[in-house]
Amino acid sequence: MEPYKIVNKEVPTFYFVGVTTGKSSINKVFPLWMEVLGCPEVVLEGIDHKIHDDPQAYRATVAQIKYDPNSLGALVTTHKLDLFAAAEDMFDYFDPYAEVTRELSSISKRDGRLEGHAKDPITAGLSLDHIIPPNYFADTGGHILCLGAGGSALATLLHLIHKPNKGDRPERFITVNRSQGRLDHMRDMVARYDTDIAVTYIQNSDPRHNDELMAALPEGSIVINATGMGKDTPGSPVTDDGVFPRNGIAWEFNYRGELDFMHQALRQVERRNLRVEDGWVYFVHGWSQVVGQVLHIDITPDVFQQLEEAAASTR
Ligand SMILES: NC(=O)c1ccc[n+]([C@@H]2O[C@H](COP(=O)([O-])OP(=O)(O)OC[C@H]3O[C@@H](n4cnc5c(N)ncnc54)[C@H](OP(=O)(O)O)[C@@H]3O)[C@@H](O)[C@H]2O)c1
Structure with missing residues (x-):
């Protein structure tokens, strides 16, 4: 010893x-x-x-x-x-x-x-299941835009990959990360599974490009802030001009801190019929x-x- x-x-x-x-x-x-x-x-x-x-x-x-x-x-x-x-x-x-x-x-x-x-794939999954009802993706046609490709993003994707019912899996999962390494790690993980979720890996740290990705989402999509921005580091991965998906969900993984992303989303609740969730249930x-x-x-x-x-x- x-x-x-x-x-x-x-x-x-x-x-x-x-x-x-x-x-x-x-x-x-x-x-x-x-x-x-x-x-x-x-x-x-x-x-x-x-x-x-x-x-x-x-x-x-x-x-x-x-x-x-x-x-x-x-x-x-x-x-x-x-x-x-x-x-x-x-x-x-x-x-x-x-x-x-x-x-x-x-x-x-x-x-x-x-x-x-x-435990993260279990806890991220329990939290997502708390936020959306069964068959959400079939009913809405929504995609997921996950800003950040760290541990919690990977856990969320693994949970979705393991969903047995097609309606509980999004057609597309787009993930954005500052460094290429995390994206490569995620791609290696996904390659181990036979999944019909189309995963797109984007290396980017420019919030204006994230705005563009967000604007291209179909209605009912879920935008996740898994970057830690607004708690671990200042700011938000999207700009104040970013438009959230109509009838969609903005999910901030944190529950404490400045939570800029969450406040940007809250300003669009009525205009975009947006639901906003924080990370309390995840915690x-x-x-x-x-x-x-x-x-x-x-x-x-x-x-x-x-x-x-x-x-x-x-x-
Ligand atoms: N509520 C809860 O209980 C709960 C549970 C899990 C996680 N969280 C929170 O969620 C956040 C993420 O957790 P995690 O475990 O996934 O952390 P993590 O493994 O550190 O992942 C964060 C990822 O975000 C990327 N990133 C940071 N800033 C970015 C930017 N501007 N644009 C694009 N990508 C960016 C980082 O990229 P690099 O590779 O370049 O560093 C990193 O890969 C943390 O703040 C954590 O506290 C909360």
């Missing part, structure tokens, strides 16, 4: 691995959830890593969970790919999505084994899935509703 400094926690501890973990709403929500789930003794502890941190720093985080009995597991944001790459050999099991995407959002333990799961699904995995609790629809109500009480 490498010489890690393991802290023997006195109380059962659930970690949150991120960048600015202290700012997240989960700090208020978590104690309420532990009451709902009947384990109020479990505490949340944030671990902040800098973006693209030293691999040894990620390994130390994983070692703390692996070797301390009271360290139960973790939810990982931002570092999903980097942590997987740095500590892959420390795990005993990865779920199929983690194997395919080579990222993980959940670290948990079962019978002494350290497990990694990529609640994301956390509840990992909490269930780490604490070995089945998050049934009834339990989810209780968690959602508890979370809503803190908004």
Whole structure:
């Protein structure tokens, strides 16, 4: 074993691995959830890593969970790919999505084994299913324009690819990303599946070009802001002149920050008969899935509703 400094926690501890973990709403929500789930003794502890941190720093985080009995597991944001790459050999099991995407959002333990799961395709999917009714794409003929081709965009696309009914799959999924690498990664993932969704990969960071792509969408289309702009970085991937699809949906993946994209969309609600969604439901699904995995609790629809109500009480 490498010489890690393991802290023997006195109380059962659930970690949150991120960048600015202290700012997240989960700090208020978590104690309420532990009451709902009947384990109020479990505490949340944030671990902040800098973006693209030293691999040894990620390994130390994983070692703390692996070797301390009271360290139960973790939810990982931002570092999903980097942590997987740095500590892959420390795990005993990865779920199929983690194997395919080579990222993980959940670290948990079962019978002494350290497990990694990529929950995002499940949570992005649960969130999309919350926003649109079954057969949405057949009924509307809408496409998806996904601005950003990172982990959450890929998760959304994988979820759609796995939809068994044709009416639940869009004819086209257009994704735009600043760097070419993410687009190539997405193309490699998609190539593993036999899908009838026509995926278009566009390398671009000019918001005016995104306006053009948005204007060309059919009615009923969904425009997603998965760039992090408006929270992680300033601005919006579209301009104030961008026109959202009539009868469509604008889905901002975040729920906190300046949310410029969401405010641009909100100004067109009446004119374009547009529905606007933020990332709150995504946040609640994301956390509840990992909490269930780490604490070995089945998050049934009834339990989810209780968690959602508890979370809503803190908004
Ligand atoms: N509500 C929730 O619970 C929830 C859940 C998941 C994600 N999110 C949020 O959704 C956002 C995306 O998450 P993620 O995990 O997918 O992050 P990510 O893996 O970092 O992906 C973001 C992608 O957007 C691209 N990008 C950034 N600015 C761009 C621009 N101006 N034009 C085009 N592409 C641009 C980045 O490209 P480069 O390759 O050039 O960097 C990157 O590939 C984050 O802000 C995250 O907080 C929220």
